[in-house]
Amino acid sequence: MDRMEVTENFAGITLPGHLHTQESLHAAATFQFRDTDVVIVTYPKSGTTWMQEILTLMYSKGDGHLAKTVPNWARAPWLEHVYFKDMLQADREPRLLTTHLPCHVLAPALKKAKAKVIYVARNPKDIVVSFYHFHKMAKFLPEPSSFEDFLMQFLDGTVQYGSWFDHVEGWLSQRRELDLFYITYEDLHRDLGHAIEELAAFLGCALRPEEVSAIQQHSSFPAMQENTMVNYTLVSCDILDHSKGQFMRKGIVGDWRDHFTPLQDALFNRVYKEKMRHSSLRLHWPLA
Numbered sequence: 371m372d373r374m375e376v377t378e379n380f381a382g383i384t385l386p387g388h389l390h391t392q393e394s395l396h397a398a399a400t401f402q403f404r405d406t407d408v409v410i411v412t413y414p415k416s417g418t419t420w421m422q423e424i425l426t427l428m429y430s431k432g433d434g435h436l437a438k439t440v441p442n443w444a445r446a447p448w449l450e451h452v453y454f455k456d457m458l459q460a461d462r463e464p465r466l467l468t469t470h471l472p473c474h475v476l477a478p479a480l481k482k483a484k485a486k487v488i489y490v491a492r493n494p495k496d497i498v499v500s501f502y503h504f505h506k507m508a509k510f511l512p513e514p515s516s517f518e519d520f521l522m523q524f525l526d527g528t529v530q531y532g533s534w535f536d537h538v539e540g541w542l543s544q545r546r547e548l549d550l551f552y553i554t555y556e557d558l559h560r561d562l563g564h565a566i567e568e569l570a571a572f573l574g575c576a577l578r579p580e581e582v583s584a585i586q587q588h589s590s591f592p593a594m595q596e597n598t599m600v601n602y603t604l605v606s607c608d609i610l611d612h613s614k615g616q617f618m619r620k621g622i623v624g625d626w627r628d629h630f631t632p633l634q635d636a637l638f639n640r641v642y643k644e645k646m647r648h649s650s651l652r653l654h655w656p657l658a
């Protein structure tokens with residue numbers, strides 16, 4: 371089957387029409403959060419699935435049963451997707467929810483409750499690489515012509531889901547207004563055990579050392595790559611063409627070094643410096 375070309379324009383960004391409708395997006399923007407909700411917020415390819423897995427395991431105290439029997443999209447459904455409407459009203463508490471939407475869309479609804487927000491950021495150079503490879507396999511995204519073209523679109527903010535710069539800045543600008551915990555993909559890589567302990571403290575979820583170890587083990591890249599409930603191999607080939615790549619692709623920090631030319635790197639650094647000149651973002655990655 372060819373590419374699904376339909377897109378939805380919403381709040382200044384373009385989103386894949388296969389996953390979103392105006393109705394589903396409006397429902398997300400006006401969602402009634404509960405005080406007990408935990409919302410994972412990411413720009414695509416920042417470590418969303420990893421955080422879904424870690425939080426699932428945290429609330430099961432390291433027991434892998436739920437993570438190995440229920441798909442991630444049912445355990446932590448996306449607020450804005452058309453498919454998960456029924457799952458969003460799940461009775462369980464806390465509800466784990468996921469979103470890629472920008473802050474200006476969700477903050478008004480979030481501020482009406484005391485829901486906790488976990489924002490996962492990643493080095494945008496590695497995001498471009500991961501997103502580019504994902505575009506090759508995801509039939510609901512435009513086929514990228516070349517890495518160079520894709521990189522330019524990313525820097526311009528004309529890729530689907532909008533500008534990374536606006537996403538990260540928008541959410542971080544609301545840090546004090548929301549109950550927001552900021553963590554990076556690189557933090558998870560550097561010391562997963564410590565990251566789990568920090569997340570557990572933020573969520574008020576007491577964990578014993580052996581539970582932290584079990585969470586670490588079940589959410590390691592090799593374990594998640596094997597777990598069909600999280601590696602997206604359950605999704606049919608007309609949506610994700612598994613012959614073109616794997617969702618759990620490499621799972622490393624710094625893969626951009628194998629993709630960027632020196633010129634592309636210099637351009638990226640220039641654009642980053644300009645767009646982030648007023649940013650309070652704590653950098654956890656060497657950009658150069």
Ligand SMILES: Nc1ncnc2c1ncn2[C@@H]1O[C@H](COP(=O)(O)OS(=O)(=O)O)[C@@H](OP(=O)(O)O)[C@H]1O
Pocket residue numbers: 412413414415416417418419420496499500501503589590591592594617618619620621622625
């Ligand atoms: N456990 C673990 N360890 C290390 N890396 C991991 C892990 N789980 C997912 N990943 C990597 O995260 C990338 C996918 O990001 P997302 O889950 O945010 O994608 S999505 O937005 O939900 O489509 C994608 O990155 P790349 O490998 O660089 O493409 C995944 O491989």
